[in-house]
Amino acid sequence: MADNGKPKTELLDQLETGPWPSFVTEIKKAREGSPVCDDLLGQLELSYQEKKGHWKHGGIVGVLGYGGGVIGRYSDIPEQFPNVAHFHTIRVNQPSGWFYTSDAIRTLCDIWERHGSGLTNMHGSTGDIIFLGTRTNELEPTFKELTEAGFDLGGSGSSMRTPSCCLGQARCEWACYDSMKLCYDLTMAYQDELHRPPFPYKFKIKCAACPNDCVASIARADLSIIGTWKDDIQQDDAAVAAYAAGGLNIQKDVCDRCPTRCMDWDGATLTINNRECVRCMHCINAMPKALAPGKERGATILIGSKAPIVQGALLSSVLIPFIPADELLETVKELIGRVWEFWDEYGKNRERIGELIQRVGMANFLDAIGLDPAPEMISAPRDNPYVFFQTKSESNGN
Amino acid sequence: MPVFEVHGKQYEVDEDGFLENPEIWNEDVARDFATTEGVEGLTDGHWKVINYLRSYYLQYGIAPMIRKLCKETGFKLNEIYDMFPSGPAKGACKLAGLPKPTGCV
Ligand code: HEM
Ligand code: HEM
Ligand code: SF4
Ligand code: SF4
Numbered sequence: 001m002a003d004n005g006k007p008k009t010e011l012l013d014q015l016e017t018g019p020w021p022s023f024v025t026e027i028k029k030a031r032e033g034s035p036v037c038d039d040l041l042g043q044l045e046l047s048y049q050e051k052k053g054h055w056k057h058g059g060i061v062g063v064l065g066y067g068g069g070v071i072g073r074y075s076d077i078p079e080q081f082p083n084v085a086h087f088h089t090i091r092v093n094q095p096s097g098w099f100y101t102s103d104a105i106r107t108l109c110d111i112w113e114r115h116g117s118g119l120t121n122m123h124g125s126t127g128d129i130i131f132l133g134t135r136t137n138e139l140e141p142t143f144k145e146l147t148e149a150g151f152d153l154g155g156s157g158s159s160m161r162t163p164s165c166c167l168g169q170a171r172c173e174w175a176c177y178d179s180m181k182l183c184y185d186l187t188m189a190y191q192d193e194l195h196r197p198p199f200p201y202k203f204k205i206k207c208a209a210c211p212n213d214c215v216a217s218i219a220r221a222d223l224s225i226i227g228t229w230k231d232d233i234q235q236d237d238a239a240v241a242a243y244a245a246g247g248l249n250i251q252k253d254v255c256d257r258c259p260t261r262c263m264d265w266d267g268a269t270l271t272i273n274n275r276e277c278v279r280c281m282h283c284i285n286a287m288p289k290a291l292a293p294g295k296e297r298g299a300t301i302l303i304g305s306k307a308p309i310v311q312g313a314l315l316s317s318v319l320i321p322f323i324p325a326d327e328l329l330e331t332v333k334e335l336i337g338r339v340w341e342f343w344d345e346y347g348k349n350r351e352r353i354g355e356l357i358q359r360v361g362m363a364n365f366l367d368a369i370g371l372d373p374a375p376e377m378i379s380a381p382r383d384n385p386y387v388f389f390q391t392k393s394e395s396n397g398n
Numbered sequence: 399m400p401v402f403e404v405h406g407k408q409y410e411v412d413e414d415g416f417l418e419n420p421e422i423w424n425e426d427v428a429r430d431f432a433t434t435e436g437v438e439g440l441t442d443g444h445w446k447v448i449n450y451l452r453s454y455y456l457q458y459g460i461a462p463m464i465r466k467l468c469k470e471t472g473f474k475l476n477e478i479y480d481m482f483p484s485g486p487a488k489g490a491c492k493l494a495g496l497p498k499p500t501g502c503v
Contacts, residue, residue, distance in 0.1 A: 060414045060488045064436050067485035198475050
């Protein structure tokens, strides 16, 4: 195979000059022992010169038994850059919370140096370990070694995508439920849907154990499971006083930034009107030693967010305001079953669940999955003129 | 243009091994391509899937959605994977001589 050697990368080099980490620098570092890197940089430099991408659109490759997990990619100028003629991506299911032993990471990297470019993306936005760039004939051998090491492929295409979660109770005192366990349990419960794409389009599940939402589930998951609490914020007055004594301006930096202005500080005592608290986490983040989520913990389930691809971006909307932590798995599975059934029946090709809900209306969607509308489903009172009470529920009310 | 050679025949295919000219499809094509997709022998079940894909493609010019394929053939998705280990898109569509299903990742 022809080797182009080190390409000239005048335009790419500019990307290294900024204050941020640069993928160009990282790829250059990986050059040794991987001829793929030179052609990868060479082709990209050419793309910058010509203002034209040189990856062909889509490819269908995979491993036997699975319909997802590998994303096929080919160069449209393979004669010029033979080392990236094939440049398939493999998604590998990450462990819950992204915890590894260094041994596990070495094993993964060794496998990938044997069978691919050695370049990885830890981690992709779905959460998976991303192996960047290999040839079709390396797919089965890579898969074999991965499974022998205890790893499996993640989701791609119209499948349930690899669920991901924040590290929750493993390290975080704010966790309102065990996000790592829920993520693992859901991954295991839906192996078929993960590996054998059955849906109109992708379906992402993300579990964050408190409203800080460290996995940004509210913006990136079709189903967002966000920890919250039902009772009052736990408050330690002595610790509040210590913050004040330590120079924290409680009025300006805590109370005035509470979105519902439900906190009062008279210079000595902090009073929270918990009825009006919307669980935004701001005050708890500002005074972690003094405030903590309540004791009655669980999660809110939200549905429908997505990034702008076919249509515009959407944030998730509340579907179930509160589920106690110990009922989460069962309730989420029941709910997912109903949501998938509806989506399967009415979803158009490449229509995300959030788009389908917009098309048919939240009221019809709720009716179809058998949930009653709740005030928590809207972000502010009376701001949506298109929600109507069903005749049924009106007559029930009397 | 890659060429797929089997049983002394040559087919023009794309880089993923899909038939380049779907018009030339006949039942022998399905048998010839079975070897590349881990399919051992074509049963009535295989033909039911292949013929459905074929007729849907001839009518609409694209491959049907998975849900429709399962509904119309009466096979569960797992059963389709049992017959076509590389899946409905890569396996069954290739044997049915459909052009590569497109779409984003
Ligand atoms: C030609 C005359 C009017 C037009 C075209 C009009 C139009 C509208 C529209 C489009 C809304 C928003 C509805 C929604 O968000 O659900 C609205 C809300 C409202 N209008 Fe009017 N309006 C008119 C006259 C009036 C009058 C005369 C009053 C009071 C005397 C009034 C009081 C209100 C109030 C209180 C709301 C807020 C309702 C809510 O928050 O649910 N409007 N109006
Ligand atoms: C041909 C005439 C009109 C057309 C086509 C029209 C169309 C619209 C549309 C498309 C919206 C946005 C609705 C949305 O939020 O999705 C709107 C909002 C509104 N229109 Fe009109 N409109 C017309 C006349 C009027 C008149 C005459 C008034 C008042 C005198 C009025 C008052 C309002 C108000 C207050 C809103 C804001 C509603 C809200 O904030 O929810 N419109 N209109
Ligand atoms: S989402 Fe909440 S519980 Fe999870 S890691 Fe972030 S702050 Fe901690
Ligand atoms: S969590 Fe947010 S809304 Fe609740 S009291 Fe604290 S700052 Fe206010």
